[in-house]
Amino acid sequence: MNSPATAKPRVAVVFGGRSSEHAISCVTAGAVLDALDRERYDVVPVGIAPDGRWVLESDDTDRLRLTSAERLPHVDGERASVQLLREEGHTDLVVTEASQPPRxxxxxxxxxxxxxxPWGEDGTIQGMLEMAGVRYVGAGVLASAVSMDKAYMKVVLEAAGLPVMPGVVITRREWERDPDVCRERVAALGFPVFCKPARGGSSIGISKVHDASELDAAVAEAQRHDPKVLVEVSAEAAREVECGVLEALDGTVETSMPAEIRIGGDHEFYDFAAKYLPAEHTALDVPADLPDDVAARMRELSVRAFEAVGGEGLARVDFFVLPDGRLVVNELNTMPGFTPTSMYPRMWEASGLGYRELVDRLVQLALRRGTGLR
Known part of the structure; x- marks a missing residue:
């Protein structure tokens, strides 16, 4: 814990990063910074600029709000640099400014x-924090890495007996060496398909491919964000339903009420604009209107998916409910969107756990958990 002179635990909220989801991370950070109880915690906002520079960010959360696709919040890389410095038995935050001694x-x-x-939700920062001996919120190195890479996540979930959508992986090398073979593998799935960055999120770089003529452009768009591309069968006429997973302080795993996303208007699927920008055609039903047995099955599969990847702290498990009633796991997010209006906190709000209490639970879980093998 912190020194006796500062009895409150110090929580560093780290956000931004080098990935294409930089802006969404900033939005999430603003909400978490507002929710942390300053009577209980000493809170330090630490931003990672798009070039990877760590800085001591402002505590003004208004600048972290998302108001339009043209004005995306970002970390100010010109601010004072921040480093984690490992000392004997503890790790300090050290600030460096031009013409000033480190403090x-x-x-x-x-x-x-x-x-x-990538470079945050994928096990990289988790590994760095493990090396520095610093506790942190959320999944560890392996669970973060597996869940970030949707191709490997499907392998792990399928091996655990969980239902997933059929798909194929296209690496940049395969596409450059023999694109015709790649096209044949995709055609064997049957159209339509979804083409997405294997290690992306927030629906960035995703395209729905209705026939073979659209595939090349979709692969190119996905490769703008990740050289590894995942192409999956489209779950036509399926409902998109999500379920929250959260560890309790006693180590048991809890699930929230499921919630459904309903997309209309010009959105053919749950794309970036539908997720994050105000839209009259996106409806979030919390809780989802599901038969009791389907909801119970979804909650059971959510825990199994969480345990299959070795999850810790929290996760959001996304499902397709097929027209015949079958459930398919779409993906598992170890650090889901976390603003008060995001699906994960809204599901827990409907389940009786408010946003501030949810944030506090996650910090308390991290304080109780050590680093290293466990």
């Missing part, structure tokens, strides 16, 4: 990494 902010007790996408 220590003191020991960091917990990092809340609200990073989305």
């Amino acid at each position: 220590a902010l003191g020991q960091v007790d917990v990092v809340f990494p609200v990073l989305h996408g």
